[in-house]
Amino acid sequence: MNPFTGRVARATLVTLILLVAAPASQAQTRVRVGTCARTLTAGVGSQFAVASKMGWFAQEGLDVEVVPLTGSTDCVKFVATREFLMTLPSMEPLAIGRLQGVKIKNFYTAYQTPGYAIAVPADSPIQKLSDLKGKTIGVTNMASAGVVIARARETVSAVRLGRREARELGCPTGAPAFESERVSYDAAGAPVVFDRVFIPGDRFRITRELHYEGATS
Numbered sequence: 001m002n003p004f005t006g007r008v009a010r011a012t013l014v015t016l017i018l019l020v021a022a023p024a025s026q027a028q029t030r031v032r033v034g035t036c037a038r039t040l041t042a043g044v045g046s047q048f049a050v051a052s053k054m055g056w057f058a059q060e061g062l063d064v065e066v067v068p069l070t071g072s073t074d075c076v077k078f079v080a081t082r083e084f085l086m087t088l089p090s091m092e093p094l095a096i097g098r099l100q101g102v103k104i105k106n107f108y109t110a111y112q113t114p115g116y117a118i119a120v121p122a123d124s125p126i127q128k129l130s131d132l133k134g135k136t137i138g139v140t141n142m143a144s145a146g147v148v149i150a151r152a153r154e155t156v157s158a159v160r161l162g163r164r165e166a167r168e169l170g171c172p173t174g175a176p177a178f179e180s181e182r183v184s185y186d187a188a189g190a191p192v193v194f195d196r197v198f199i200p201g202d203r204f205r206i207t208r209e210l211h212y213e214g215a216t217s
Contacts, residue, residue: 029061029062029063030062030063030064030065031062031063031064031065031085031086032064032065032067032084032085033048033064033065033066033067033084033085033086033087033088034066034067034068034069034074034075034078034079034084034086034087034088035048035066035067035068035069035075035087035088036069036070036071036072036074036075036087036088036089036090037068037069037071048064048066049066051064052064052066067084069087072089072090072092072093072094073089073093075087075088075089075093076089076093076094076096076097076102076104079104080097080102080104091106094106118132118137150185150186150187150189151184151185152182152183152184152185153182153183153185154180154181154182154183155180155181155182156178156179156180157178157179157181158176158177158178158179158201159176159177159178159179159198160174160175160176160177161173161174161175161176161177161198161200165177165198169198169200171200175200175201176200176201177198177199177200177201177204178198178199178201178204179196179197179198179199180195180196180197180198180199181194181195181196182194182195182196182197
């Protein structure tokens with residue numbers, strides 16, 4: 001398995017991009033990679049965090065710096081202006097940049113499964129993709145963007161791994177584990193991210209820092 005590929009991730013289809021004009025001989029020991037969200041999560045940039053922690057970059061003689069950016073549009077722009085050698089945007093601004101003559105290309109797909117889907121009411125006349133022919137679909141924009149997370153609610157449960165989760169984690173089916181479900185909210189109180197993570201019982205540690213109202217130092 002490629003060490004850059006997350007084992008369990010549900011995220012938007014994102015790609016690394018590289019200037020077409022950049023020659024291969026410019027390989028550097030220190031590499032800056034831009035991720036197109038303000039925070040690193042299981043869906044954004046986790047490949048680099050895991051690779052750094054496991055020492056895979058060091059084994060290849062690389063010192064990789066991961067820099068959070070504000071969104072995919074900035075990711076494409078900073079590659080076009082050569083401020084970054086590579087970034088991790090979604091496809092939309094990449095396509096727009098190419099139409100404008102920017103010599104950028106996709107050379108690696110980070111996630112194999114897109115995280116977005118089209119949802120309609122149960123009684124909608126649109127029930128399959130072919131029903132969308134001639135219809136107009138509204139979108140908020142044509143690029144992903146960072147969202148500031150104001151708070152999150154997480155529930156951790158003791159479970160036994162099912163067949164799929166055990167296979168992905170390299171554990172026997174039925175092994176004890178923790179299942180974490182977390183909903184993150186923006187500053188307006190709207191839920192924006194849902195994460196579900198399975199952690200084998202022998203790889204889990206809890207650290208808590210408690211603050212008490214009215215306590216004096």
